[in-house]
Amino acid sequence: MTAPASSSTTPINKQVGFINAFIAATLMGFVGFFARHIDAQGDFIAFSRMMCGGILFFAIIAYKGRLLELKEFKLSPTMVxxxxxxxxxxxxxxxxxxxxxxxxAVFFIYIGPIISTLLAVIFLKESMKLATWFALLAVFIGMMMISGLMSIDSSGLSFGMQFSEKTFFGDMMALYSGVGYGLFLFFGRFRTEVPGDVRAFWNFVFALAGITLLFVFTKPTISQMTSTDWMWWVGIGIVCGFGALGTCTIATRHLKAAEFACVSYWECVVASLFVGLMIYGEPLSSAQMIGGAMIIVGGMSEVLISILGKSFKRPDNVTLKAGSI
Structure with missing residues (x-):
């Protein structure tokens, strides 16, 4: 594997990256809200997210008259x-x-951004400031607190993660989800010369292929789904598929792995505050509020570090190709 390439079609814009990362994390936070209204297996729900994303990005590229770019930019193993x-x-x-x-499940999938950061530092030689390490640590601890893994009681902080033989399969699937998330973000750091919408389209195509392959083993059923289920199924595909994963793909093109990781934990705040508290009236404990504050402070500090840093002040030596993201 080689490091991400740079070309005349690939300006790296931190502002675009952070805006898309923030949008992605916000929309991802509503996954639970949509999923609660759909009577279907999880992989079939995920299928909607990939299908809607692929169709809508293809429509956007076609509308812009850029279908030839799907052939112009050759596929590579990292894109697949x-x-x-x-x-x-x-x-x-x-x-x-x-x-x-x-x-x-939440803990394991959220080791994904940590994995992608470490892989990027090791294999792509992405630099990490000390302040970025502290920001990443803050948002990770904040995630554990807001998700209920860490709590505050009379004896201080306590860690509430539990394992058992009964949940072994679920824990292994959760671990795979975290590793998979990390690899998705890591491989997304390659081929940065490809416009964001083109990369997003191919991401959805191969994600769709991977999920379809899983159907051979999971055999999802849809006979129980009502018209309301189908409406929510399409809704999660548009909002949490096309919207969230599409902007996520665009963000990874412009941001270093650590920069994206620090912002990605905003999803936890959205899920707990906007969905849990405001929509379902689920109260937040003091530990969860502290965790949310740590995520906000850690994420915003990394945004400021990157935008005010020397790398952002250096003028781009490339120009943006018309219509690319």
Whole structure:
């Protein structure tokens, strides 16, 4: 594998990256809200996200008259793997929530950004400032607190993760979801010369192929789904598929792995505050509020570090090709 390439079609814009990362994390936070209204297996729900994303990005590229770019930019193993792991990690995560605790499932999938950061530092030689390490640590601890894995009681902080033989399969699926998420983000750092919408389209295509392959083993059923289920199924595909995963793909093109990781945990705040508290009236504990504050502070500090840093002040030596993202 080689490091991400740079070309005349590939300006790296931190502002575009952070805006798309923030949108992606916000929309991802509504996955649970949509999923609660759909009576279907998790992998079939994930199928909607990949299908809607692929169709809508193809429509956008066609509308812009750029279909030839799908052939102009040759496919590579990293593009295939990025899409494959995107589909597999989401299917594995939803499966995990059905066979182990939500806390365990959340913890494992959110080691994904940490994995992608470490891989990028080792293999892509992406530099990491000390302040970025602290920001990443803050948002990770914040994630554990807001998801209920860490709590505050009379004896101090306590860690509430539990394992058992009964939940072994679910825990392994959760672990795979985290590894898959990390690999999706890591492989997304390659081929940055490809416009974001073109990369997103191929990501959805190969994610769709990976999920379809899983259907051979999971054999999902749809006979129980009502018209309301189908409406929500399409809705999650548009909002949490096309919207969330599409902007996620665009963000990874412009941001280093650590930069994206720090912002990605905003999803936890959205899920707990906007969905859990405001929509379903689920109260937040003091530990969860502290965790949410740590995610906000850690994420925003990384945005400021990157935007005010010397790398951002250096003028781009490339120009943006018309119509690319």
């Amino acid at each position: 793997l990025s899409g494959f792991f995107m589909g597999n990690c989401l299917s594995a995560y939803i499966t995990a929530t059905q066979h182990t605790s939500i806390a365990n």
